[in-house]
Amino acid sequence: MFELELMESARKLAEVVMAVKKEDKILVVTDAAKLTVGNAFALVCRSIGAETVIALMPMTGEHGSEPPATIAAAMKAADVVFAPTTHAITHTRARLEAFAAGARVAILRGVNEDMMVRGAMTVDFQELKIRTGKVADILSAASAIKVSSENGTDVTFSILGRKAFSLDGYFHDDYGFATLPPGEAPTCPVEGTANGTIVFDYSMDGIGKLSRPLILRVKDGNVISVDGSNEDVNFLERIFKRDPTARNIAEFAVGTNPNARLIGNLAEDKKLCGTVHFAVGDNKSLGGVVESSVHLDGLMLKPTVLADNILLVDAGNLKV
Helix, strand or coil: CCHHHHHHHHHHHHHHHCCCCCCCEEEEEECHHHHHHHHHHHHHHHHHCCEEEEEECCCCCCCCCCCCHHHHHHHHHCCEEEECCCCCCCCCHHHHHHHHCCCEEEECCCCCHHHHHCHHHHCCHHHHHHHHHHHHHHHHHCCEEEEECCCCCEEEEECCCCCCCCECCCCCCCCCEEECCCCEEEECCCCCCCEEEEEECCEECCCEECCCCEEEEEECCEEEEEECCHHHHHHHHHHHHHCHHHHEEEEEEEECECCCCCCCCHHHHCCECCCEEEEEECCHHHCCCCCCCCEEEEEECCCEEEECCEEEEECCEECC
16 A cells, blocks of 8 residues: 555655664664554665664553663664654653664654655645744743633643744754654643643544543643543543543644644644644653653644734634
């Protein structure tokens, strides 16, 4: 399926976005469900002449769960790591330690063959880099955020002193990873400052496309109650019971990619220009202090966002 297109996309991402060179040592970390995508990166890197190893890891079960110790050790030994895995390893100690050891890591959470050749991956990367950088600059300079929506979101929080990231698909030396598909500017709310109501109205990690909105009531930076379908509420409550740190409001991000599609997969959904997403759980890789066993995103489609006195998003329309 899409063999030629898949190889062409993998080559562009390896050579242009991640700047793979012949002298690099490459590690492709994948799992059984994403092996076709992993193989495409391995073949492309091998054709460049780079020493390439592909490692098949077991399913971790949830985004933010640590990979096996053998995989973590291999990541630290590599120059470039491509990680097309079912569950993201972005917010893990393994990824942070690999970056500290000098590895350039490309995260491709949940990316399948179709996502490699259509939608968000087809964007003009240079234009996206400019747009996403501008959004990140506005967020980095702001001290307070207010988010509202017609579906009931009404939440405020501080981001004073917190850096925003420009996840434009390219690797950035200052924070150590690239995400693909590209197109979001995330930041980390200051712990204990988020208060109000957050309504996810399209999709959430671990659930997929929502059958009805999922309502999170937040006090002093933590989720205190959840409303929605019984199945979705039970899913979150089980995680909160197992790991109370998962209640932390860990991330706020603005989507910047006009080519992204709504497909029920957060890897692409949350990149759509003018959407925003929040995450619960771990925030250490975004500059926070909470270490959790999970990092789960939830999406809202038509938010309004005020960054201090700047109207950044107006009912889903990005104003940058």
